[in-house]
Amino acid sequence: MKLKYYSILLGILFTCFSCSKEQEPITITTDDYHAAVDKLTEVMVHDIFSPPVASRIYVYPNIAAYETLNQNSSTYQSLANQLNGLETLDTENTAEASNLQLASVIAYMNVAKELVFSKERITAYRDSLYNHWKTQNEDEFNSAKNYGLQISEQIIAWMNADNYAETRTMPDYNIYTEDPSQWEPTPPAYMKGIEPHWNKLRPFVLDSAAQFKPATHPKFSLEEGSTFHNELMDVYNLTNDIREKGDDSEEIQIARFWDCNPFVSVNKGHFMFAEKKITPGAHWIGICKIACKDTQADFEKTVYAYTKTSVAIADAFISCWDEKYRSNLIRPETLINKHIDLEWAPILQTPPFPEYTSGHSVVSGASSEVLTDIFGDNFAFNDTTELPYGLPMRSFRSFRLAAQEAAVSRLYGSIHYKAAVEIGLDQGISLGTLVNDKISFLK
Incomplete structure (x- = not known):
């Protein structure tokens, strides 16, 4: 009888302990959010998305997380009726969600899986987290999930109206032209122009893709002494000077550090394959992560920083690509090989789209x-x-100095003229200033 009594008592204690353990609150940290962003970057590198498309893949999950977190915040305010086309969201399940940080991570992943080719990679990552959270506190998880999905599904509906799907069926860039100033595909893969209709996407903050239309590049001319010819020769001569210094030169180190070209083709015998790299936007998302960690930013500020940065990056690509296919300017590599030096090659591989900006x-x-x-x-x-x-690693004293180095890296890499670098940087600064001035994240 005594043994039976102790067995029952132990059973009751084990049941109580299990119940108590199951009801522990779910703790979500900034590391959980960084990990979700890193997972998305990993999948994007695997799927080899172009730089403009990658910018779209970053921005919508961050907005979904931000909106899930901040519908009733005392510090941050909703981006509804601030970003183009984003209307006031239905927040029916707000009161039920006690863990908004958890809900925001769920919202992030729900949108992210809709944007990549390898959905199964995001889904497997999500499901492993879901199973972990359920064992901690199923009721809290379910309420957070319901709210996170409610907000993120509205973001997905808004996302699907940005004209991206329509651009998938638009014609390729027409490369057949007799104009000597017009862009042509470049070695080694001679790929067609990437995303010629990107300016038709709905921007986030810009009034239109052409709001910051840059000044016209120097008039095309192969006449010695003309501004354009001087810039072309600057690329040629600078490249030769850099190569004489060797692979350890500062210019080559800078060029390679900021290359971020997901379309680099590598030849191995009879085979050609893509070398996996992050995009320019992904590099700046990485810098955002570094700044958040260095300042020990809390969860809310971390999501805010990622969201604001990704909005600026997304509109930057819309603005830049609008000009690229307006001017359709030929790359230095093409002109140098045709008119100056058949054997010359750039330090970096030229990416597959027009030069300016x-x-x-x-x-x-x-x-x-x-x-x-x-x-x-x-x-x-x-x-x-x-x-x-x-x-x-490279070290910088400010974000602006890092941006200046990123810009000049394109000149060191032999893939841009000086005007595209300098005017492009001004174009981006104007756009970033607009995001700062026009969109209120803080109350």
């Missing part, structure tokens, strides 16, 4: 302005973003 310059200018607004000027940091891709 420089995408890195526009995106870096925009990103540096919003990050400066969030974290302050003269924010020194060590940029470790490229370590996973075999490139060493």
